[in-house]
Amino acid sequence: MVGQGRVLRIEMLGAYVTRPPTADLCLVCLECHAVQLIENPALRVIYTDAIGRRFRLAATPVEAGGLCATCADAASV
Numbered sequence: 001m002v003g004q005g006r007v008l009r010i011e012m013l014g015a016y017v018t019r020p021p022t023a024d025l026c027l028v029c030l031e032c033h034a035v036q037l038i039e040n041p042a043l044r045v046i047y048t049d050a051i052g053r054r055f056r057l058a059a060t061p062v063e064a065g066g067l068c069a070t071c072a073d074a075a076s077v
């Protein structure tokens, strides 16, 4: 359930993945749609700072779109 934190909706893909207990950044490959969930305490500091500024993030973990290593290698051939 999304509301209970077990499933994470990937907004860029309109898809769902199982949410690990801690995930601070979501890397989304825009080519093959592979998703990597990254744990990084430094990002939690940024999220806490945003909350302190009374800014409500649209989604956490924040999503970053790009190319995974496999797709980046294929694109550079």
Ligand SMILES: [Zn+2]
Pocket (backbone or CB within 6 Å): 029, 030, 031, 032, 033, 034, 067, 068, 069, 070, 071, 072
């Ligand atoms: Zn890829």
